[in-house]
Amino acid sequence: MKLRRRKYIEKQAKQHTLQESNVPSDNKSLSDQLTDNKEELKKLYANCSDVVFRSFFLNGKEDALLVYIDGLTQVEEIDDNVLAPLMKKTYAEQGSVRELLKKKVAVASVTEVETYTNCVSEISVGNPVVILEGSSTGFSLGLAKPETRAISEPSSESVVRGPREGFVESLHVNRALLRRKIRSPQLKMETIEIGTYTKTTVIISYVSGLADETLIKEVRNRVARVEIDGVLDSGVLEEFIEDYPYSPFPQVLTTERPDVAAGSLLEGRVVILVDGTPFVMIAPVSLYSFLQASEDYYMRFIMSTLIRWLRYAFLVISLLLPSFYVAVITFHQEMVPTALLISMAASREQLPFPALIEALIMEVTFEALREAGIRLPKQIGAAVSIVGALVIGESAVTAGIVSAPMVIVVALTGIASFTIPRYSQAIALRMLRFPMIILAGTLGILGIMLGIIAIVIHLSTLRSFGVPYLSPMAPMKSGEMKDTLARAPWWKLNARPHFTGAYNEHRQSASQKPNPGKGEE
Structure with a gap:
């Protein structure tokens, strides 16, 4: 039985390897021949009717190719700010093609791409790519179409008092919501791409100086070693990074509220955002984290x-x-x-x-x-x-x-x-x-x-x-009991939770108890 099972596992591994080999992810560099680049991209996007290949003359004399996905790209912006200025002959004597693209195209973000893999990555997220004749470098234009639902209050975490905004499925919006809460450049966001087919963007966010470097490294390693066909929700990634997968108790906190995520970041925790889902993950956590609501910190x-x-x-x-x-x-x-x-x-x-x-x-x-x-x-x-x-x-x-x-x-x-x-x-x-x-x-x-x-x-x-998981009660940390069974007033919560290694202990100045009767001297 063991030999038969081993052969079955080896057969499944070979099939998975064969599937991965058929994935159109050629990492070759772009050619300086436009025809070769066009054929290679059409081969990669074979039977993809939504991928548009638009050939045009640049400056009236040089061939160029624009590739984008219909529905993910702002077509009106392409017409007005890309094709219209580039196809005019009046720009023929104003410098090289590279300078023309960077100076005359009214697009905020213009990124150079040098491989087919980079081209596919940019096109897949909605950014059109311009490839020129005689150049082995393409240009990705930041014209992705931001289709997302409106920001609203999370139905699973409603509060009587507190912010009414919640995360959405767009990673760009979620990232901006966190930036609105924490406006310091110490808020770091590292990007990792996961999924052979989905190419899902995952962001590891933390506040430098508050989160322990050992914790950040551990989270980074656990996320980076995940190899899977696709990540469609944060729940898929959660099962790959938790400590005890057979335990019924969750070891990662999920939330839809930006204020909860921001509060966790200020405590020295790490927040993991996954594109395509409104649920972000927070780690590390304890049993008592699941019994605390965001409203606890807004009421008396x-x-x-x-x-x-x-x-x-x-x-x-x-x-x-x-x-x-x-x-x-x-x-x-x-x-x-x-x-x-x-x-x-x-x-x-x-x-x-x-x-x-x-x-x-x-x-x-x-x-x-x-x-x-x-x-x-x-x-x-x-x-x-x-x-x-x-x-x-x-x-x-x-x-x-x-x-x-x-x-x-x-x-x-x-x-x-x-x-x-x-x-x-x-x-x-x-x-x-x-x-x-x-x-x-x-x-x-x-x-x-x-x-x-x-x-x-x-x-x-x-x-x-x-x-x-039972911290700060087991092992006992008396200094952190102010926010466990009870919630001490804010002017007594002077220290951050202590997770692992060195940490920034002080979160606010001491002796801030209200004392209206004491006048200034």
Whole structure:
């Protein structure tokens, strides 16, 4: 079996290598013969009806070729600012062709390209390329068509108080949104291209002097070593760069909000932007990063602290309430007050299933309704999920399939899971809820304790780019506890989080507590 599997893997590797060899990515230099360049580019773009090859006379005497993709390029700008001035004979005596292109073409960006690979890269992003007779250098014109949706508030991270803008699918817009937040030249953005076919642009962003150089190097190495056919979303790249791919807990924070990304950059973290998706990735992170919302830092610190405590309480409820109910009903009835126990026993008298099966049925049904509400059109999705839950719950109780207390427990659990700000963390807790229910139904409270111990041990072993997942509580860093379980006032948050290696500790001046009664001397 091992020999057969090895042969199969070698065969698949050969097929993948053959596919890569057929990819039109010739790295040869351009020829000084326009005819050869045109034939080579047409060979690369064979059967591509949207690629336009426009031949014209430059200065009325020299041949030139313009290549662009219809739909990705501003055709009107080509007509007005490229073809019109270049084809006029009045420029014939005003210098060389190279000077003419750089001085007379009304385009902000003119870049020289010397290989077919560079030509294909520029044409693929929407920039037209001009190739001249007798020159082995082409010119890429920055006339890509910026098709993107309008900037709007992210639907998955809405706030009562805070900025209303969110990232979009255009990398240029997302990059500009970050620049608007952090206007210092210390904000660095390194570009890496990933994907054999998609040629997706990925930007690694950090603030020089705040982010540790070891962390930046690690992020750069992990992203650069990814070899794949294409990256269509940041979620694809996330699976290649995380520390523990088999863990249910996310080790990279994703957000659609520029203020969240900018705040993370100012804390010394690294932000990864992927072209074609509004979700950017932030690393390193801890468990507590997923329980903090951007609005926590815009409200008064007292209210933010109370809301955080509420989130932590509902996190425990979301994970343990169904399993605790199953354990009590099955093994530990003495923990329930007598009056309540009699009421619960009466509601379960005619049920055909034990509490374990009952809980699993209700949880699976609730998850199915939640998934259906997400996948259905927005106009009917919410109505179907809410009405479906009410109708199915009432019908199941009337038919004697489940008890009314179980419906209440599952409903409270669902509401509790909605209080977790990050969807990826909420999914992890929803998945862990099922093994916890099974442990409670087989071992009772002991099973719940064993499950909690296993989860805590697993969380203690996790790392996010080398940073402990339970930091700053394990290992304990008392100086960083001001922004973990509680949110201290801004005038007390003087130090940045400490991740790895050397870091810039001070984020603001000390002793800035408001003191209106103290006048200037």
